[in-house]
Amino acid sequence: MTIAQESATTPSRSAARRRNRLDIKEGRTAFFFLLPSLIGVILFLVVPILASLVLSFTNWKLLGKPEFVGFANYVRLFSTDPQFWAVLRNTLFFTAEYLVLNIIISLGLAVWISSLKVGQRWFRVIFFLPTFTPGIAVAIVWMLIFAPGGFFDFLMSAISVQVPSVLTDQTLAMQAVVVVSLWAGVGYNTVLFNAALDMVPANYLEAARIDGASAWDRFWKIRLPLISPTLFFGTVMTAITSLQVFDQIYVMTRGGPGSATATLGYAIYQKGFQNFQMGYASSIAWVMFALIMALTALQFWLQRKWVHYDN
Amino acid sequence: MKITYVLAAALLAGSSMLAATASAQETVNLTWQMWGDESDTALFTSLADLVTAEYPNIKVTPQFSGWTDYWTRLPVLASSGQIADLVAMQSMRMPSFYSVLEPLDSYIAADGMDKAEFESSIMNGLSHDGVQYALPYDVGPWLVYYNRDKFAAAGLAEPALDWTFDDFKADAIALTQGETFGYATQAFDYVAGPIALGAEYFNDANQFDVTNAGYVDAVKKYADLTVADKASPVFASGAGAISGSGRFAAGSAAMYIDGPWVLLNTKDSVDFKIGVAPLPRGEGDSRFITAGSGWGVAAASQHKEEAFKALKVLTGPKAAEILASAGRALPGRLAQQDFWYDVAAKDVSGTRETLKFMFEHSTPFRLNEYWNDFENLLTQYMPLALNGDKTTQEVLSDIQSQLPM
Numbered sequence: 001m002t003i004a005q006e007s008a009t010t011p012s013r014s015a016a017r018r019r020n021r022l023d024i025k026e027g028r029t030a031f032f033f034l035l036p037s038l039i040g041v042i043l044f045l046v047v048p049i050l051a052s053l054v055l056s057f058t059n060w061k062l063l064g065k066p067e068f069v070g071f072a073n074y075v076r077l078f079s080t081d082p083q084f085w086a087v088l089r090n091t092l093f094f095t096a097e098y099l100v101l102n103i104i105i106s107l108g109l110a111v112w113i114s115s116l117k118v119g120q121r122w123f124r125v126i127f128f129l130p131t132f133t134p135g136i137a138v139a140i141v142w143m144l145i146f147a148p149g150g151f152f153d154f155l156m157s158a159i160s161v162q163v164p165s166v167l168t169d170q171t172l173a174m175q176a177v178v179v180v181s182l183w184a185g186v187g188y189n190t191v192l193f194n195a196a197l198d199m200v201p202a203n204y205l206e207a208a209r210i211d212g213a214s215a216w217d218r219f220w221k222i223r224l225p226l227i228s229p230t231l232f233f234g235t236v237m238t239a240i241t242s243l244q245v246f247d248q249i250y251v252m253t254r255g256g257p258g259s260a261t262a263t264l265g266y267a268i269y270q271k272g273f274q275n276f277q278m279g280y281a282s283s284i285a286w287v288m289f290a291l292i293m294a295l296t297a298l299q300f301w302l303q304r305k306w307v308h309y310d311n
Numbered sequence: 312m313k314i315t316y317v318l319a320a321a322l323l324a325g326s327s328m329l330a331a332t333a334s335a336q337e338t339v340n341l342t343w344q345m346w347g348d349e350s351d352t353a354l355f356t357s358l359a360d361l362v363t364a365e366y367p368n369i370k371v372t373p374q375f376s377g378w379t380d381y382w383t384r385l386p387v388l389a390s391s392g393q394i395a396d397l398v399a400m401q402s403m404r405m406p407s408f409y410s411v412l413e414p415l416d417s418y419i420a421a422d423g424m425d426k427a428e429f430e431s432s433i434m435n436g437l438s439h440d441g442v443q444y445a446l447p448y449d450v451g452p453w454l455v456y457y458n459r460d461k462f463a464a465a466g467l468a469e470p471a472l473d474w475t476f477d478d479f480k481a482d483a484i485a486l487t488q489g490e491t492f493g494y495a496t497q498a499f500d501y502v503a504g505p506i507a508l509g510a511e512y513f514n515d516a517n518q519f520d521v522t523n524a525g526y527v528d529a530v531k532k533y534a535d536l537t538v539a540d541k542a543s544p545v546f547a548s549g550a551g552a553i554s555g556s557g558r559f560a561a562g563s564a565a566m567y568i569d570g571p572w573v574l575l576n577t578k579d580s581v582d583f584k585i586g587v588a589p590l591p592r593g594e595g596d597s598r599f600i601t602a603g604s605g606w607g608v609a610a611a612s613q614h615k616e617e618a619f620k621a622l623k624v625l626t627g628p629k630a631a632e633i634l635a636s637a638g639r640a641l642p643g644r645l646a647q648q649d650f651w652y653d654v655a656a657k658d659v660s661g662t663r664e665t666l667k668f669m670f671e672h673s674t675p676f677r678l679n680e681y682w683n684d685f686e687n688l689l690t691q692y693m694p695l696a697l698n699g700d701k702t703t704q705e706v707l708s709d710i711q712s713q714l715p716m
Contacts, residue, residue, distance in 0.1 A: 062386035062387065062390060063386050063389060063390060063408070063410055063411065064410065082709075082712045082713055083713055143549055143550065147547055147549075147550060147554070148544050148545055148546070148547055148554070149544060149558070149563070164698070165544075165545065165547070167547035167548070167549060168545040168546075168547050168548075168694045168697070168698050169698065170695070170700055251549060252549045253547070253548050253549045254548045254549050254687070254690060254691055255548065255691050256547075256548025256549070256690070256691035256692065256694055257547070257548050257691070257692070257694035257695050257698070257700070258691065258692050258694070258695045258700070258701070258706075258709070259691070259692075262691075270687065273383050274683060274684070274687055275681075275683060275684045275687075276386060276407065276683075
């Protein structure tokens with residue numbers, strides 16, 4: 001009995017050992033192939049991230065030696081900083097408005113483009129153009145358009161519409177930032193969703209049409225569920241980038257007027273690179289990190305309810 | 312045989328002499344970091360050449376970065392040990408950055424340099440706690456630029472040297488006609504303007520106290536020109552520091568406040584006659600703050616002695632003459648200021664009288680390490696007082712609450 005057992009197990013054990021050895025050997029080779037990017041990731045991602053975590057517990061001012069201050073930066077952030085809650089509110093407001101509008105507009109454009117008989121490719125290129133235009137350049141041009149006495153004001157007065165100058169109005173300034181962000185950001189999602197829509201098998205739609213489903217039903221019950229994984233990807237990525245919004249605000253409003261457009265991304269720049277409070281800026285960065293993590297986790301949790309994977 | 316010995320001796324002597332000259336002439340390469348762009352290279356290289364002409368063993372190489380980047384790079388370069396030997400510094404940034412510079416007092420004393428050859432307010436501006444950290448190449452007070460054609464068209468007398476805020480206000484209102492504003496406000500007006508009116512934004516301990524009655528009142532006077540009299544457009548926080556110059560140059564604003572450092576560019580970019588006047592005074596005497604820039608020796612430099620020698624040439628009379636004649640800078644050296652008046656300010660009415668008057672009435676520009684925070688907050692929050700969303704008092708309280716104490 002024992003002999004039989006042994007003879008039965010020995011070959012499999014030695015096979016496992018051989019496989020194991022092979023794995024180790026392959027693993028080692030793979031490790032060397034991965035090493036260049038691993039070094040890059042450690043040097044430029046892991047180390048700075050850990051450094052910023054350490055910095056957030058110091059009062060480093062770029063010049064001089066950092067001193068350990070415990071949780072003082074975080075305490076100041078949540079209790080005494082008069083601007084922080086406004087900044088957080090602005091960031092969430094911008095994210096919510098921009099995310100919803102971006103998804104609706106880009107989905108609308110994607111559906112429209114995919115319904116076109118001719119020129120699909122051209123429209124895709126046209127809408128994608130702003131995506132590879134530098135964000136700063138886009139923001140500068142829009143800043144000149146919206147500046148007091150600028151082109152927008154001229155246009156409004158030419159058609160006798162009384163609106164306050166956009167960038168000096170507390171409510172409109174944020175809307176201007178949203179408009180510019182949409183102009184620059186919609187193209188990417190449009191192309192993404194358009195590609196997904198084109199992948200929807202034509203026979204599904206054909207079958208639905210024969211069964212008498214209306215265009216609205218075909219969109220709502222077939223195409224949308226089938227592109228939901230792409231829609232989910234687009235939503236998550238857009239949410240992350242909108243929580244980090246910076247370029248447009250840096251160029252157009254510098255967080256103003258007042259704190260109307262001050263967001264987390266801009267606050268990090270302002271505290272860190274204008275006021276040289278690196279420790280404090282790092283603590284804001286970690287709050288932003290936590291916020292992005294939480295929101296992304298929430299989206300992943302919610303996706304179970306609305307994202308349909310084919311298999 | 313004898314001849315061979317003599318020849319050998321001569322060769323030996325010659326080679327040792329050569330070695331001696333070589334060691335005396337060992338070149339010291341100094342780097343010189345400052346703001347600017349490629350177009351400045353020729354001018355500043357000509358200054359660097361002056362150093363080599365005076366000290367053949369010292370070679371200075373200028374390095375430029377844009378104005379905004381300069382102040383981000385400076386602390387990064389300093390903390391990573393890559394700072395240049397000679398470092399450009401602006402008086403308003405001195406409280407934040409003096410620690411990267413070498414105190415110059417001992418060098419100045421050893422050299423016997425006469426500090427009185429420089430304009431006193433900028434020497435003060437480039438020192439910190441009484442220690443000199445840099446020598447100036449330019450200086451200037453904030454002053455009022457005005458469009459002489461518009462003054463003439465409105466039948467107004469041109470500003471007097473000791474004009475009051477009420478005169479300024481009356482002119483601004485009179486010059487506001489149709490699409491044209493009498494004045495285009497910018498963020499820094501709420502620093503230089505109130506000072507000229509006699510107000511202080513600091514308490515006696517050199518800490519921000521921007522809610523004191525005098526300062527609030529003075530800021531309100533300027534803000535009312537926009538919010539009540541509609542004599543100026545509101546500036547947007549994104550472009551708060553520069554929008555006025557654009558409007559002035561375009562002819563859609565008759566007055567704005569800036570320094571003499573923009574005079575050359577302004578003069579060349581407008582198609583009307585411009586004049587300059589001191590900032591208007593309040594009830595008391597006129598008083599003006601000045602700012603300027605200079606160069607210092609990096610505390611981390613390996614060649615401080617040579618760097619100071621170079622600095623002496625770069626801020627010397629000849630260099631000042633070159634910069635002034637090019638219109639690049641109103642020299643911090645008093646004797647060379649005439650070159651600037653004769654060249655850059657040639658067609659600008661009242662420049663010499665105005666600047667001389669303002670230097671005579673200069674007051675120390677009080678700064679602390681949070682100065683940059685304050686300027687940014689003014690740019691960000693003043694538009695709310697200008698568009699009437701908040702009162703001046705509320706805006707200044709907001710700013711005060713955000714300034715580190």
